[in-house]
Amino acid sequence: MSTDTLQLRRTAIDTYHENVAYMHRECGIYRAEGFQALSKIQVSLDDTKVLAVLNVVDDASIVQPGELGLSEQAFEQFSCEEGCLVTINHAEPPKSMDAVRRKINGERLDQADFNSICNDIVESRYSKMEIAAFLVATGQNSLDRDELLYLTRAMLQSGDRIDWDEPLVADKHCIGGIPGNRTSMLVVPIVAAHGMLIPKTSSRAITSPAGTSDTMEMLCEVNLNPEQLHDIVRRERGCLAWGGTARLAPVDDMLIAVERPLSIDSQSQLVASILSKKLAAGSTHLLIDIPVGPSAKVRQMRQALALRKLFEFVGDRLNLHLEVMITDGRQPIGRGIGPALEARDVMLVLQNDPGAPEDLRQKSLHLAGRIIEFDPDVRGGQGYAIARDILESGRACAKMNEIIQAQGSKPIDLTPGSLCHEVVAQNDGIVTEIDNLQMAKIARMAGAPMMKRAGVDLLKKLGNPVKKGDVLYRIHAEFPADFTFAKDLAAQNHGYTLGDSVDLLKPLMAF
Template identity: 80%
Template sequence: MSNDTLQIRRIGIDTYHENVAYLNRECAIYRAEGFQALSKIKVCANGAKVLAVLNVVDDSSIVLPGELGLSEQAFNQLNIAEKALVTVEHAEAPESMDAVRRKINGERLSQEDFDSITKDIVDTRYSKMEMAAFLVATGQNNLDRDELLYLTRAMLESGERMNWHEALVADKHCIGGIPGNRTSMLVVPIVAAHGMLIPKTSSRAITSPAGTADTMEVLAEVNLQPEHLHDIVRQYRGCLAWGGTAKLAPVDDLLISVERPLGIDSQGQMVASILSKKLAAGSSHLLIDIPVGPTAKVRYMRQALALRKLFEFVGDRLNLHLEVMITDGRQPIGLGIGPVLEARDIMKVLENNPDAPFDLRQKSLQLAGRIIEFDPDVRGGQGYAIARDILDSGRAMAKMNDLIQAQGAKPIDLTPGTLCHEVLSEQDGVVTHIDNFQMAKIARIAGAPMDKKAGVDLLKKLGDKVHEGEPIYRIHAEFPADFKFAQKLAVGDSGYTIGNEEHILKPLVPFY
């Protein structure tokens, strides 16, 4: 081994969307080059290269002085064998950081600026600290609508795009914040049974108790390779899959890896994230669901209307037929919060079970009906009736079974976690308020979505009468530690308010 090369050592650390390299403090190259911890280095081998953030190690059991350790992400990206020889050198700072600094100082950025920034992020030239600076600089109301368009377009062009070779490719997206709101798993089979193309690629939960992919994974495989996904969609007119394998707008995934831990969730970034992903997935017609409620992401009608205008402005200029539905976000949708409990609700609706959650059924029919009205052969106002007939006739259930089998059916067990705690009402009255955020937090602390059977099973909804000592919901968990923490959280704040009927907050929108 020459004096200017190092042996690769695979360090089994998942650094989540960030390349990290490890050098021993006694390494001759480290000392000669004057590297510093958290600086960026370039690692080269056989024509391949990766940029990585440097960590300095004092423990030789982790990495020896003649070795360069790489995190899992960096090792996989470099794609060479362990112990192969590499060279390291200082990495040049990304030129586009000048644009970020200009934005921090209040300047307006151009399309070229956003193109340069997103390219450097995808090429891993940005550390997470630098991405955080970009997110803060463009967060809140720091992007005008033209800059938002530029950012969306740049994110769209950062990865691959699907082309379904059809004039009408439908999709839907909810901006989130409402537990149990698993309408996509009903909308997709209804719309696909109507004959429209609706390839639904969904995310996994990051801070919520379940995403569509987490819940669908209870029933079927969701990690589908693009070729397999295409075959399923061609044959069955739809899918319910995880979108992570398709490399759609990859800069969005990198930015999300920084946004979530920091709790950054600006409207501009959200619009760009959603629309870039949907356009990359080949959508031509998109329905956006914006729930409004006191503990939803959007709490006031004026916010919802402003957000709708942003979606419509960007969608129109990117040739996306886009409609927005503002819906009731006062409480969770359905009864279950967590993958297995939500899958149970979905199957009850599809089976036309009389115990199926009425609000989940009705909201799904409203959304599916609006999407069906994208069909030029369907007159406005007819969509809901068509959707209802498809569901009532069993055609939606048959389509869901087709998708489950095609994606890879799993042994279905819809029984929740065996550790169970009932939360009781402390007084007589009616349910006047349910805190979406608190209910989601309890379900997540209980183990959802990692533990599929964990979550919260709601026994009472807004307006329901309760008596002192009567159960209002059940907490389910699979592991004692999670169970204990969730119980403690519910004791501190149950998430429910019991009072008089006149105190029930009226819905801001007349929906279902």
């Protein structure tokens, strides 16, 4: 073997949107070239070059002195088998870090700066520490609206774009923070049954008890390649799939991988993330749902109005027809929190079951109605009635079943986890508050979303009268350890406030 090459080894380590390389401390190249742990290296094989963060190991079972180990993320970028010979070089530092340092010092960046930063990030020239520096520098209120436009445009241009070759491609997005809010799984079949194109690609949960993809996965396959996605959408007019298989605004995924562990969630990054992804997915018309409530992501009306202005400013300049609905975020939507329980609620609404959660039904109809009014043949104000007729006639349920079959149906069993604990009221009263954050934490502690049947099933909602000993909600889990953790968390704070009817918080915004 040549002294300047190493044999490639797949370490089978998932490093989540970061290229990581592993080199043995006794490796001749490591010693000769002066590599250091956590430095960036360039790995080359023919015309393929991959930048990776170097980790140095002392265990030959991980990687031997003549080998270079690569994480799953990095290895998949080479079209070769293990044992191929690769060359290693020092990576040139990202030139765009100068712009990040200028932003840290309070300077204003231009379009070229953001293009350079996003290009370097998507080419893996930034370490996670450097990405964190960029996120902190641009977080909170340090971007003006023009800089936000530049960032969104740069993120959009970092990957591929889908062109559906239709004048109207609809989509919706909720900014999050409300457990059980599975309106997309009702909006898509209603809008698709109306005949409008609505290719819905969604994320998996990162900090919440369930994402749309986690819940839809209870019913069918969601990991679709781009070809499958196109075929299904052309045939059914809609889909509910995971968005991770397409290379749409990939820099956004790399930023999110750092944002989530740090709990960084600035308005600028939120707007740029959502709009870059939707535009890359080919959307021409977008409805944004901003829930407002004391334990929602947006807690005050003035924050919601400011956020709406940002969405409208950027959307208008990127030729996206965008509307914003400010909705009631005082409590979870529906009864179930967790993939199986949320899928159950969705199917009950689609089947027009009398026991279906009315708040989930009504919110979905209002959202679907607003999207249907994007149709130039629909008069303003008629959308809700059209959406209601599609749902009540069974056409929405039929369309959902067609989408499920097209994506690859699964045996449907929405039975919640067998370990069950009932949380009861300690006194009489009216339910005046439900803490969204605490309910989400309890559901996650019970195992959701990884354990699909884990979560929380709400029996009481805002305004319901409660007697001492009444069950407020049930915790479901699949494993004893998760079950114990969730019960202990609920014992510390069950998330409900009981009081008099005069204490009931009024919604900041009604439909």
